[in-house]
Amino acid sequence: MRAWQVVTPGPMGTGPLRAAELPVPEPGPGQVRLRVDACGVCRTDLHLAEGDLVPHRPRTVPGHEVVGRIDAIGPGVALAADADGATPPSAEPGAEGPRSAAGADIGGGLGSGAGVGVGGGAGVGVGVGVGPRGVRLGDRLGVAWLGSTDGTCVYCARGAENLCPASTYTGWDVDGGYAEYVCVRADYAYRLPAGYSDAELAPLLCAGIVGYRALRRAELPPGGRLGIYGFGASAHLAAQVAIAQGARVHVLTRSARARALALELGAASATGAYGAPPEPLDAAVLFAPVGDLVPVALAALDRGGTLSVAGIHLSDIPPLVYADHLFQERDLRSTTANTRADGAEFLAIAAEHRLAVTVSPYPLAAADQALGDLAADRVTGAAVLLP
Ligand SMILES: [Zn+2]
Ligand SMILES: [Zn+2]
Numbered sequence: 001m002r003a004w005q006v007v008t009p010g011p012m013g014t015g016p017l018r019a020a021e022l023p024v025p026e027p028g029p030g031q032v033r034l035r036v037d038a039c040g041v042c043r044t045d046l047h048l049a050e051g052d053l054v055p056h057r058p059r060t061v062p063g064h065e066v067v068g069r070i071d072a073i074g075p076g077v078a079l080a081a082d083a084d085g086a087t088p089p090s091a092e093p094g095a096e097g098p099r100s101a102a103g104a105d106i107g108g109g110l111g112s113g114a115g116v117g118v119g120g121g122a123g124v125g126v127g128v129g130v131g132p133r134g135v136r137l138g139d140r141l142g143v144a145w146l147g148s149t150d151g152t153c154v155y156c157a158r159g160a161e162n163l164c165p166a167s168t169y170t171g172w173d174v175d176g177g178y179a180e181y182v183c184v185r186a187d188y189a190y191r192l193p194a195g196y197s198d199a200e201l202a203p204l205l206c207a208g209i210v211g212y213r214a215l216r217r218a219e220l221p222p223g224g225r226l227g228i229y230g231f232g233a234s235a236h237l238a239a240q241v242a243i244a245q246g247a248r249v250h251v252l253t254r255s256a257r258a259r260a261l262a263l264e265l266g267a268a269s270a271t272g273a274y275g276a277p278p279e280p281l282d283a284a285v286l287f288a289p290v291g292d293l294v295p296v297a298l299a300a301l302d303r304g305g306t307l308s309v310a311g312i313h314l315s316d317i318p319p320l321v322y323a324d325h326l327f328q329e330r331d332l333r334s335t336t337a338n339t340r341a342d343g344a345e346f347l348a349i350a351a352e353h354r355l356a357v358t359v360s361p362y363p364l365a366a367a368d369q370a371l372g373d374l375a376a377d378r379v380t381g382a383a384v385l386l387p
Pocket of ligand 2 (some may be wrong): 045145
């Protein structure tokens with residue numbers, strides 16, 4: 001199969017990614033193999049290619065926003081009741097209607113957790129992706145950053161599997177979706193909402209889910225005033241969720257094109273990244289990987305406000321002045337990956353509120369160009385690789 005590997009991490013101009021012809025992988029126990037229909041290009045892939053994130057193994061295939069259809073099922077994976085492993089591809093089952101995210105809190109089915117069947121108590125259908133209960137060939141599934149956890153540590157036990165020290169990540173510890181096929185743990189894959197194309201679904205799987213977790217960690221009160229710093233793939237999805245839930249959203253970003261998109265999507269205001277929002281903020285999310293913006297965003301918070309940093313990588317934060325940036329109980333928080341419950345909640349919201357997903361498609365053969373464009377801020381919305 002055709003695939004891309006991170007060979008020599010470094011600036012995109014030095015060609016850190018190389019195209020390769022690899023054997024089609026065989027699904028191991030608990031895994032399914034997907035034929036990849038779309039794979040989003042995330043900033044984290046860029047951090048891996050450029051060496052901001054240290055490689056966990058040589059020649060890894062990046063890509064962790066994968067939409068694909070099952071074409072092989074490994075041992076130990078539960079089959080759908082009417083599947084014998086050889087059924088023809090089927091449409092998304094109509095019975096599995098999306099369900100409200102209400103009540104699907106962290107730990108709502110994850111706490112007890114080890115391995116296959118985690119979350120079995122939830123009794124819910126599509127989108128609640130703590131492992132598709134019973135699969136068949138041809139099922140469309142999504143693959144995200146969190147590839148596996150041990151299910152047994154103190155963090156997993158309290159529903160914080162995103163903090164599991166033994167976790168593995170798609171496209172970092174195991175090969176990801178910049179390829180024609182990928183093998184994944186079935187219980188870490190997601191059912192996907194109907195009404196979106198494969199290309200539109202791909203960015204939901206990291207940009208969408210992690211942005212959603214960052215938004216939740218900002219603890220925006222109902223009807224509150226939210227600042228969003230940076231307006232790329234993740235931010236433009238989180239903003240729509242916040243607006244759908246009644247927030248007044250102020251976007252602060254350097255790109256004039258992104259400011260125009262923000263206003264189009266319903267933001268109350270859009271201004272430069274270092275500008276001031278028109279009113280104090282109850283909460284803010286920093287999506288730009290720019291540490292210089294931390295004190296700027298903290299200073300824009302009202303008393304008791306929270307700044308949530310969304311990225312996996314951030315340039316250095318300059319010294320903070322306690323009185324200006326933190327006193328009056330302002331909080332500064334990071335976001336680390338996501339739990340499967342976060343993913344399920346976000347995909348359920350996406351099923352209920354049709355999110356506008358801005359996609360820039362690239363052929364798989366142009367993955368290096370897509371990452372180069374992302375590095376140079378030439379991508380509008382989310383870049384997505386199509387086979
Ligand atoms: Zn764990
Ligand atoms: Zn990502």
